[in-house]
Amino acid sequence: xxxxxxxxxxxxxxxxxxxxxxxxxxxxxxxxxxxxxxxxxxxxxxxxxxxxxxxxxxxxxxxxxxxxxxxxxxxxxxxxxxxxxxxxxxxxxxxxxxxxxxxxxxxxxxxxxxxxxxxxxxxxxxxxxxxxxxxxxxxxxxxxxxxxxxxxxxxxxxxxxxxxxxxxxxxxxxxxxxxxxxxxxxxxxxxxxxxxxxxxxxxxxxxxxxxxxxxxxxxxxxxxxxxxxxxxxxxxxxxxxxx
Amino acid sequence: xxxxxxxxxxxxxxxxxxxxxxxxxxxxxxxxxxxxxxxxxxxxxxxxxxxxxxxxxxxxxxxxxxxxxxxxxxxxxxxxxxxxxxxxxxxxxxxxxxxxxxxxxxxxxxxxxxxxxxxxxxxxxxxxxxxxxxxxxxxxxxxxxxxxxxxxxxxxxxxxxxxxxxxxxxxxxxxxxxxxxxxxxxxxxxxxxxxxxxxxxxxxxxxxxxxxxxxxx
Numbered sequence: 001x002x003x004x005x006x007x008x009x010x011x012x013x014x015x016x017x018x019x020x021x022x023x024x025x026x027x028x029x030x031x032x033x034x035x036x037x038x039x040x041x042x043x044x045x046x047x048x049x050x051x052x053x054x055x056x057x058x059x060x061x062x063x064x065x066x067x068x069x070x071x072x073x074x075x076x077x078x079x080x081x082x083x084x085x086x087x088x089x090x091x092x093x094x095x096x097x098x099x100x101x102x103x104x105x106x107x108x109x110x111x112x113x114x115x116x117x118x119x120x121x122x123x124x125x126x127x128x129x130x131x132x133x134x135x136x137x138x139x140x141x142x143x144x145x146x147x148x149x150x151x152x153x154x155x156x157x158x159x160x161x162x163x164x165x166x167x168x169x170x171x172x173x174x175x176x177x178x179x180x181x182x183x184x185x186x187x188x189x190x191x192x193x194x195x196x197x198x199x200x201x202x203x204x205x206x207x208x209x210x211x212x213x214x215x216x217x218x219x220x221x222x223x224x225x226x227x228x229x230x231x232x233x234x235x236x237x238x239x240x241x242x243x
Numbered sequence: 244x245x246x247x248x249x250x251x252x253x254x255x256x257x258x259x260x261x262x263x264x265x266x267x268x269x270x271x272x273x274x275x276x277x278x279x280x281x282x283x284x285x286x287x288x289x290x291x292x293x294x295x296x297x298x299x300x301x302x303x304x305x306x307x308x309x310x311x312x313x314x315x316x317x318x319x320x321x322x323x324x325x326x327x328x329x330x331x332x333x334x335x336x337x338x339x340x341x342x343x344x345x346x347x348x349x350x351x352x353x354x355x356x357x358x359x360x361x362x363x364x365x366x367x368x369x370x371x372x373x374x375x376x377x378x379x380x381x382x383x384x385x386x387x388x389x390x391x392x393x394x395x396x397x398x399x400x401x402x403x404x405x406x407x408x409x410x411x412x413x414x415x416x417x418x419x420x421x422x423x424x425x426x427x428x429x430x431x432x433x434x435x436x437x438x439x440x441x442x443x444x445x446x447x448x449x450x451x452x453x454x455x456x457x458x459x460x
Contacts, residue, residue, distance in 0.1 A: 050366060052362060052365065052366065074365075075368045075369075075370060076368070078365070078366055078367065078368040079368045082366070083366045085359065085362070085363065087359060089359045089360065089362065089363035090363075091360065091363070091377075091378055091382075092382070093381050093382050093385075102367070102369070102377055102378075103367035103368060103369060106369060106373050106377060107367070107368045107369060107373075151367070152367075155367065155368065
């Protein structure tokens, strides 16, 4: 069974159609890179999958649960679907540890000791074990983003969504975040990432999706799709991104 | 017979100032409770709660405090047949008044926290109440303290209006002393000094808080 299924999904912001009759599936273990111009609907797609944005038509199913069914408990769903944002969105008033343990303690009723151990574990995975007592404003952008990834990992999700998580970072910091992503991918996590890092997409993604005008314009194996664009839209996009 | 304005009168003014402080404290606590509910209703996901709280705020803010004092003191006996003391009427009127204003101040502070903080909480499966409690309120408190203290200072001065329904607080005691001594200038200078000595430390405290909170996390 597919982990995620989108059937004829339409998302509009007022008169603007952002997702235009979208159909696709995500299988467990897939690493899907979503590329495309600003406004092509990439981020909205991710936000619809974990129910942050309502859709106007169609169906989104995660592991048998219909996301856009009003009776679905989105909180249960979100325990299994993690999302990391472009602007990190760490809680500035909480230490790194508390940022990570807040949801496990409050949502999963984890004991303080167990939560602390969990924080140590996930921080080690993103290479920031020594920053456990720091506050977000004492960290670089790259470190903040790695904490945000750790915070999401701490919920032990089945699917992780990454929304342009390196777009606010300089190349050096981007590198350290991508390294962490690559490692998480290597551990078998199912991931969807919206990215402008074409090289990274080619290297890590098992499938590449090019979005254009709210539709999946092209998709396929990352290396093949990038090497041989079938549509002028993808060719133009790659031209613009790579030069 | 007109008597002298003596230290004894100053002493009585100070005693009356206790009632100013008592009214301010209870109005602030009651208004704070009302304001907290109003602020949360104003930003709640339920449109009926938003509508009800908006209506409350608009009605209270659109009618002068003086009129609220009259409503509770003269209106309640006529409308529901309950006689209320000036103290009870004043407490009710000020709690309603403070509730609407604090509700609006705090709503603004809650809304000043970026939407992304709510989203980060929601995407970690936290409920609306948990997002509010663990993420939004702790950050909003920092920006809420200066305007809240500012309102408290206003409230102290505005309790003087309760004199019109016969509640004997500092201003009313000043009126009574003036009537007995016919020394309005001296009496009101003392009254003003007492108000100032209550408000000034608060404004100073608020300034200091603003400075320390700017650098604090």
